[in-house]
Amino acid sequence: MIEVDMMKKVQVREQDPKVRATNFDEVCLGYNEEEAMAESTRCLNCKNPKCVEGCPVSINIPGFIQKVKSGEFKEAADIIAESSALPAICGRVCPQESQCEGKCIRGIKGESVSIGKLERFTADWAREHGIKPEVKAEKKGKKVAVIGSGPSGLTCAGDLAKMGYDVTIFEALHKAGGVLVYGIPEFRLPKDAVVQPEIENVKALGVKIETDVVIGKSVTIDELLEEEGFDAVFVGSGAGLPKFMGIPGEQALGVFSANEFLTRNNLMKAYRDDYDTPIARGKKVVVVGGGNVAMDAARTALRLGAEVHVVYRRSEAELPARVEEVHHAKEEGIIFDLLQNPVEILEDDKGWVKGIRIIKMELGEPDESGRRRPVEVPGSEYEIECDTVIMSLGTSPNPLISSTTKGLEINRRKCIVADEASGATSKSGVYAGGDAVTGAATVILAMGAGKAAAKGIDEFLSK
Amino acid sequence: MFKIIKAEKLAENIYSMIIEAPRIAKSCEPGQFVIVRADEEAERIPLTICDYDRSAGTVTIVTQVVGASSLKIVGLKTGDCLADITGPLGRPSDFIDEDIEEVKKRNYLFVAGGLGAAPVYPQVKWMKEHGVSFDVIVGTKTKDTLIMEREMEEVAGDHLFITTDDGSYKRHGMVTVVMEDLIKEGRKYDVCVAIGPMIMMKFAAKTSLSNGIPTIVSMNPIMVDGTGMCGACRLVVGDEVKFACVDGPEFDASKVDFDGAMKRMALYKTEEGRAFLKEKEGLTHKGNCGNC
Numbered sequence: 001m002i003e004v005d006m007m008k009k010v011q012v013r014e015q016d017p018k019v020r021a022t023n024f025d026e027v028c029l030g031y032n033e034e035e036a037m038a039e040s041t042r043c044l045n046c047k048n049p050k051c052v053e054g055c056p057v058s059i060n061i062p063g064f065i066q067k068v069k070s071g072e073f074k075e076a077a078d079i080i081a082e083s084s085a086l087p088a089i090c091g092r093v094c095p096q097e098s099q100c101e102g103k104c105i106r107g108i109k110g111e112s113v114s115i116g117k118l119e120r121f122t123a124d125w126a127r128e129h130g131i132k133p134e135v136k137a138e139k140k141g142k143k144v145a146v147i148g149s150g151p152s153g154l155t156c157a158g159d160l161a162k163m164g165y166d167v168t169i170f171e172a173l174h175k176a177g178g179v180l181v182y183g184i185p186e187f188r189l190p191k192d193a194v195v196q197p198e199i200e201n202v203k204a205l206g207v208k209i210e211t212d213v214v215i216g217k218s219v220t221i222d223e224l225l226e227e228e229g230f231d232a233v234f235v236g237s238g239a240g241l242p243k244f245m246g247i248p249g250e251q252a253l254g255v256f257s258a259n260e261f262l263t264r265n266n267l268m269k270a271y272r273d274d275y276d277t278p279i280a281r282g283k284k285v286v287v288v289g290g291g292n293v294a295m296d297a298a299r300t301a302l303r304l305g306a307e308v309h310v311v312y313r314r315s316e317a318e319l320p321a322r323v324e325e326v327h328h329a330k331e332e333g334i335i336f337d338l339l340q341n342p343v344e345i346l347e348d349d350k351g352w353v354k355g356i357r358i359i360k361m362e363l364g365e366p367d368e369s370g371r372r373r374p375v376e377v378p379g380s381e382y383e384i385e386c387d388t389v390i391m392s393l394g395t396s397p398n399p400l401i402s403s404t405t406k407g408l409e410i411n412r413r414k415c416i417v418a419d420e421a422s423g424a425t426s427k428s429g430v431y432a433g434g435d436a437v438t439g440a441a442t443v444i445l446a447m448g449a450g451k452a453a454a455k456g457i458d459e460f461l462s463k
Numbered sequence: 464m465f466k467i468i469k470a471e472k473l474a475e476n477i478y479s480m481i482i483e484a485p486r487i488a489k490s491c492e493p494g495q496f497v498i499v500r501a502d503e504e505a506e507r508i509p510l511t512i513c514d515y516d517r518s519a520g521t522v523t524i525v526t527q528v529v530g531a532s533s534l535k536i537v538g539l540k541t542g543d544c545l546a547d548i549t550g551p552l553g554r555p556s557d558f559i560d561e562d563i564e565e566v567k568k569r570n571y572l573f574v575a576g577g578l579g580a581a582p583v584y585p586q587v588k589w590m591k592e593h594g595v596s597f598d599v600i601v602g603t604k605t606k607d608t609l610i611m612e613r614e615m616e617e618v619a620g621d622h623l624f625i626t627t628d629d630g631s632y633k634r635h636g637m638v639t640v641v642m643e644d645l646i647k648e649g650r651k652y653d654v655c656v657a658i659g660p661m662i663m664m665k666f667a668a669k670t671s672l673s674n675g676i677p678t679i680v681s682m683n684p685i686m687v688d689g690t691g692m693c694g695a696c697r698l699v700v701g702d703e704v705k706f707a708c709v710d711g712p713e714f715d716a717s718k719v720d721f722d723g724a725m726k727r728m729a730l731y732k733t734e735e736g737r738a739f740l741k742e743k744e745g746l747t748h749k750g751n752c753g754n755c
């Protein structure tokens with residue numbers, strides 16, 4: 001029997017930091033049945049559960065946890081499946097601390113219930129026991145095209161298929177999954193073990209996936225509607241365009257966007273011997289930025305053998321990354337250079353990076369985002385030696401689709417304008433959601449938007 | 464999976480393939496390219512669309528062996544399949560979207576160096592189909608490395624000028640020599656399109672620009688996705704950083720920083736660079752340098 005301290009989460013097993021810093025296996029090992037049942041006894045089963053309010057897709061959290069408590073794991077999985085199509089993924093990558101767990105009553109005096117880990121346990125148990133989603137809907141005889149196979153596209157496609165629509169996903173890359181396969185690394189989200197089965201589940205609902213199709217280039221949205229017989233389109237094309245700083249030396253060899261670095265390693269598996277992909281493995285790597293993407297790039301570079309510094313212009317409290325990732329990164333030996341900002345990248349005579357010049361910052365008045373604005377400390381510049389710089393400054397939506405679709409309105413941040421409740425855009429029959437609408441956000445928000453748009457599309461096509 | 468209808472050797476280390484890819488065949492235009500992956504473990508590599516047949520739903524690509532992944536592509540035979548081909552990527556050549564009456568008033572000079580004959584071919588074919596006048600210079604090291612002579616001759620007739628660096632076939636000398644010759648003969652050009660190795664484009668552009676001819680070149684930096692997602696293909700054009708895969712691949716030669724671009728490429732294309740790369744990539748170096 002596990003003894004449970006009601007103030008504290010049942011500890012989850014993790015790979016030792018020293019060991020995992022040298023491999024790409026998953027860091028967190030998750031709960032086993034006994035641990036999950038023990039943790040679930042901490043849930044107060046509130047009448048008016050705050051956690052559900054904190055969940056962007058309103059999973060019946062106390063409901064599934066009660067089933068875990070009584071060992072009815074399949075029933076627990078069924079309850080989650082009512083609201084979420086990708087629970088094994090969300091259990092691993094959602095920022096629970098600011099969502100469900102952030103609202104948990106237990107969290108007022110002690111630690112919140114470990115909702116994310118229980119969700120992950122339930123989803124993993126269901127997958128390992130071969131439980132598949134059921135399809136019972138009658139065919140509607142209508143075709144919907146979904147652009148992009150990230151969480152928003154997969155969710156929208158899955159929901160529409162369950163309603164009886166004939167759905168095809170078009171994906172630009174050679175593999176489905178969006179950021180789940182090209183961005184988030186194996187050690188946080190295993191591809192073959194976790195992501196692929198979730199994609200297979202969506203296919204099992206009858207969804208077709210056509211990879212290697214770049215909408216706006218291979219075929220346009222207007223052609224899909226007018227020539228290929230689609231009755232509606234959902235755009236879930238994400239926010240994939242990387243930003244650079246515009247500082248001197250940024251064209252030097254050895255400067256990468258986090259997207260390139262992560263794509264080479266995750267999608268194209270540079271870290272594995274059986275793949276042809278090369279990657280520059282620096283000896284000393286500077287990652288610029290403080291989000292999840294920066295943490296992933298830093299921890300990947302570390303695993304490829306580098307000493308890694310994360311340079312971020314605000315302080316620790318403002319790091320936008322999930323708390324768990326920052327904690328893991330520190331445990332693994334990533335060095336955080338906070339309140340600092342690069343001003344120039346220095347190159348050697350061959351054009352390769354040899355260092356970076358950095359200026360110290362201090363926090364001034366709050367800006368429009370409510371966070372205190374970092375301002376430069378005059379005369380505080382210094383240089384550090386490094387051979388690789390990875391820019392992780394955020395991403396924005398790719399204009400490829402908006403610029404090739406007549407009558408699709410975008411805002412000044414290049415995001416597609418869409419109604420939050422239904423996903424409807426300015427163009428009839430075209431719906432959108434996820435990062436393409438919000439700018440870079442989270443997996444669960446993208447899923448929520450995919451769900452809302454599926455409902456919106458169903459209403460539109462049922463008229 | 465995309466079926467190879469026909470695979471053929473054009474010259475030592477250079478192969479052409481006709482691929483069944485109906486979506487690409489339907490929408491591609493001269494100037495655009497594709498990204499190809501031979502199999503599950505291969506890299507994504509950008510290749511020019513050298514020809515297309517809309518009704519048959521096929522595109523033709525030409526590959527030169529430089530490393531492991533291109534070696535895999537050329538190892539495939541008629542009837543085999545490519546794991547992936549994506550496209551068409553990049554912007555079509557400027558003349559595609561211009562007023563055809565304006566384009567018809569011009570005389571074009573196409574300059575192709577080595578493998579550059581492949582991307583130049585669909586452009587001259589388009590010129591011919593649309594009744595636009597042009598000359599085309601095809602330069603290559605030696606007779607044995609010349610590709611697509613018959614195809615070029617069919618569309619260009621006596622507007623085709625072939626030259627070899629070593630004089631082993633037709634004219635003798637670099638493409639720039641032929642450019643000077645044609646200009647000296649009194650031929651007038653309104654636009655020059657030069658495609659080939661970076662160093663050849665740099666000097667061809669110097670020649671045409673110094674003769675007052677606006678010049679377009681096609682850049683081929685390292686690419687990963689080809690959709691604007693990674694920035695691997697970034698170049699400085701004018702004062703701006705551009706992504707060759709979405710903003711190009713064709714750019715105004717007067718604004719291109721050839722030396723900067725060559726520096727980025729040197730890593731992959733020179734002996735010294737490759738050795739350096741091998742050290743940088745450590746265990747992930749998998750022979751793409753073409754040296755091991």
Ligand SMILES: Cc1cc2nc3c(=O)[nH]c(=O)nc-3n(C[C@H](O)[C@H](O)[C@H](O)COP(=O)(O)OP(=O)(O)OC[C@H]3O[C@@H](n4cnc5c(N)ncnc54)[C@H](O)[C@@H]3O)c2cc1C
Binds near residue numbers: 149151292
């Ligand atoms: C490295 C990294 C780490 C992250 N970590 C977390 C995390 O821990 N927790 C969290 O909640 N969120 C995280 N995020 C954010 C999260 O992944 C995204 O918010 C989410 O994936 C957005 O989903 P989406 O469906 O809108 O788009 P994406 O997942 O971006 O999918 C879009 C898909 O559309 C395809 N596409 C784009 N254009 C076209 C086109 N023209 N034609 C066809 N297909 C196209 C793309 O190739 C892509 O596959 C992370 C992001 C990154 C990059």
Ligand code: FES
Binds near residue numbers: 687
């Ligand atoms: S190849 Fe990735 S942005 Fe151009």
